[in-house]
Amino acid sequence: MSTPLGAYEGIVRPAVLRQLRQLGEKLAGTRVVHVNSTREGGGVAEILEWMVPIMRELGLDASWEVIDGNAGFFEVTKAIHNGLQGANVAIPLKGWKTYEDVNAKNFDRLRPILEEADIVFIHDPQPAHLLRLCTGRKGKWIWRAHIDISRPFRPVWKALRSMVEPYDASIFSMAQYAQPLPHPQFLVPPSIDPLSEKNRDLPPAEIEAVRSEYGLDPSRPLLVQISRFDRFKDPVGVIAAYHMVRKVAPVQLVLAGGGATDDPEGKAVLEDVMEAAGSDPDIHVLLLPPDSHKTVNALQRLATIILQKSTREGFGLTVTEGMWKGKPVIGGDVGGIRLQVVNHETGFLVNTPEGAAHRIRYLLSHQDGIDRMGATAKEFVRENFLLTRHIREYLTLMLVTLRDIKANTINV
Amino acid sequence: MTPFEVKDCALLTRMSGLPPAFNLRELRERIAVCGENVLFHHFCETTLRGSFDNPDYRNDFAVWSKLYLEDRVLAERLGIMDPYAFPSLGELRAATLEVIDERLGESTTIPWARPGDEFFFMEATTVVFDTGIRISHPRELAASIGAMTGGSLYFHFLEARRRPPFGKDDFTAWLFENNVGQQNDPYVEALARIDFDFHTLPHLRKELVKVLSELEETK
Numbered sequence: 001m002s003t004p005l006g007a008y009e010g011i012v013r014p015a016v017l018r019q020l021r022q023l024g025e026k027l028a029g030t031r032v033v034h035v036n037s038t039r040e041g042g043g044v045a046e047i048l049e050w051m052v053p054i055m056r057e058l059g060l061d062a063s064w065e066v067i068d069g070n071a072g073f074f075e076v077t078k079a080i081h082n083g084l085q086g087a088n089v090a091i092p093l094k095g096w097k098t099y100e101d102v103n104a105k106n107f108d109r110l111r112p113i114l115e116e117a118d119i120v121f122i123h124d125p126q127p128a129h130l131l132r133l134c135t136g137r138k139g140k141w142i143w144r145a146h147i148d149i150s151r152p153f154r155p156v157w158k159a160l161r162s163m164v165e166p167y168d169a170s171i172f173s174m175a176q177y178a179q180p181l182p183h184p185q186f187l188v189p190p191s192i193d194p195l196s197e198k199n200r201d202l203p204p205a206e207i208e209a210v211r212s213e214y215g216l217d218p219s220r221p222l223l224v225q226i227s228r229f230d231r232f233k234d235p236v237g238v239i240a241a242y243h244m245v246r247k248v249a250p251v252q253l254v255l256a257g258g259g260a261t262d263d264p265e266g267k268a269v270l271e272d273v274m275e276a277a278g279s280d281p282d283i284h285v286l287l288l289p290p291d292s293h294k295t296v297n298a299l300q301r302l303a304t305i306i307l308q309k310s311t312r313e314g315f316g317l318t319v320t321e322g323m324w325k326g327k328p329v330i331g332g333d334v335g336g337i338r339l340q341v342v343n344h345e346t347g348f349l350v351n352t353p354e355g356a357a358h359r360i361r362y363l364l365s366h367q368d369g370i371d372r373m374g375a376t377a378k379e380f381v382r383e384n385f386l387l388t389r390h391i392r393e394y395l396t397l398m399l400v401t402l403r404d405i406k407a408n409t410i411n412v
Numbered sequence: 413m414t415p416f417e418v419k420d421c422a423l424l425t426r427m428s429g430l431p432p433a434f435n436l437r438e439l440r441e442r443i444a445v446c447g448e449n450v451l452f453h454h455f456c457e458t459t460l461r462g463s464f465d466n467p468d469y470r471n472d473f474a475v476w477s478k479l480y481l482e483d484r485v486l487a488e489r490l491g492i493m494d495p496y497a498f499p500s501l502g503e504l505r506a507a508t509l510e511v512i513d514e515r516l517g518e519s520t521t522i523p524w525a526r527p528g529d530e531f532f533f534m535e536a537t538t539v540v541f542d543t544g545i546r547i548s549h550p551r552e553l554a555a556s557i558g559a560m561t562g563g564s565l566y567f568h569f570l571e572a573r574r575r576p577p578f579g580k581d582d583f584t585a586w587l588f589e590n591n592v593g594q595q596n597d598p599y600v601e602a603l604a605r606i607d608f609d610f611h612t613l614p615h616l617r618k619e620l621v622k623v624l625s626e627l628e629e630t631k
């Protein structure tokens with residue numbers, strides 16, 4: 001169910017919502033089509049679930065189309081996805097043929113709406129081939145890359161690049177993710193929804209229920225890292241930091257995440273984590289189902305300090321979520337964590353388990369620092385990383401694209 | 413009194429197309445040839461962008477020099493540069509290059525950033541629109557500014573300094589235009605006391621509201 005814009009009153013300043021409504025007025029009636037490959041599950045669907053209804057509420061004629069595909073198609077697109085992120089994958093010509101055929105079949109169904117649209121957003125590589133097929137298009141086409149393609153496996157990028165180059169513009173989450181392309185490349189970072197199950201305010205009883213469920217001691221500090229069991233999230237390094245802190249402070253640690261069961265690499269990491277945790281009753285390794293949003297929310301609210309000790313990271317939305325709960329974050333000095341965590345302001349950036357332990361001990365002995373950094377972190381997210389900023393940038397992008405894509409200033 | 417028209421703006425950042433800089437010499441080469449929009453973005457538009465405002469320096473070149481080239485001397489010299497004090501972006505560019513050249517001359521080695529820490533050159537488009545809100549008297553300024561978006565504040569109090577009348581924010585220009593019998597002088601003086609370079613937009617809003625409210629209270 002979609003949330004009306006008015007529900008965000010009180011979370012953001014009234015001027016923020018007024019600004020969105022005024023930008024929306026400038027785009028009233030604009031026919032906007034978003035195309036991706038799934039209606040449910042995954043970050044893109046989560047974004048479109050709130051973005052499309054808000055665009056409609058703002059007066060745009062927005063719709064969301066999903067391409068259908070068979071198992072063969074999704075095998076190929078998974079390989080493309082991995083290849084764009086640097087994995088050495090071989091995609092045979094037959095695979096590319098499947099990719100193009102499925103796009104063509106979907107195009108037959110979507111042709112009228114795509115041809116008539118003023119703006120088409122194509123999300124990720126799966127439907128990227130649609131542009132080549134839509135020779136009768138009238139509007140502007142924008143490719144939205146949600147993933148990091150900074151170091152792709154070249155043969156895969158070379159093939160996809162030829163499909164992406166004719167777009168009018170593309171969007172990346174961070175400058176570090178982009179590849180040189182012959183059209184404007186806009187930068188729109190992701191965001192969180194403060195009213196989603198993962199981020200909404202929780203009644204104390206619901207938070208306490210989670211504390212009881214996992215046997216967490218309310219009288220002792222709690223360190224929490226939420227992330228899938230992946231080597232780049234360095235859960236073993238987090239346990240090493242915990243051991244260093246435990247010598248001087250009675251802390252508890254929660255490592256909570258999912259995604260290990262069907263992933264051989266994840267399984268191996270989880271085994272290493274369990275071995276490192278040993279029989280310590282104060283280390284809680286929680287393998288959560290993908291829909292455990294409320295549990296994650298409560299754990300972040302129970303935390304004294306949020307950890308995200310990644311050695312490689314995308315934007316790091318778990319950092320944003322932790323900061324929204326008013327907690328300081330100790331994060332790896334990588335990726336988008338750097339855009340959010342600033343030493344002594346919203347938390348600390350660290351490079352080693354020793355660095356993490358040092359900063360945890362510092363914070364535990366400076367409660368005022370925990371409170372101050374947590375408050376700063378929450379306000380920083382309110383200003384920069386809520387969905388209201390995200391929708392503003394999409395509206396701005398549409399105005400720019402429809403008026404003058406290379407202008408420095410546009411008066412509307 | 414002519415009403416003050418409250419505008420708003422929204423910023424959209426994009427890659428400039430210049431290759432990233434890995435070391436100080438490359439930074440110099442790119443700054444020498446980049447568009448003025450790129451220079452303006454890294455010096456002035458940083459306050460409107462979604463990243464934590466660096467507590468030490470306001471422009472991206474100073475921040476990069478400190479964090480990734482680990483050259484604190486250069487960071488300090490670049491960090492004190494006030495982009496609004498230069499009559500043109502060409503002069504701002506020349507002054508920036510002068511600082512970098514001086515540092516290159518002093519250094520025995522060229523400072524490098526680690527892979528992944530390179531400087532990405534960006535630029536932005538600003539979409540400006542009329543909010544329909546009007547301020548008809550200086551005593552309304554505090555409340556109006558308190559209710560503004562960061563975009564409005566940036567447009568009227570910071571970006572305005574690059575538009576004619578050069579060096580003046582829009583509020584001050586409006587107060588001057590309507591300064592019958594010097595009645596607006598206290599407002600002008602109050603605004604002039606704010607060292608805007610050291611405030612994030614939310615802090616700047618608070619500071620403006622504070623000084624203007626104090627002025628009303630003393631009347």
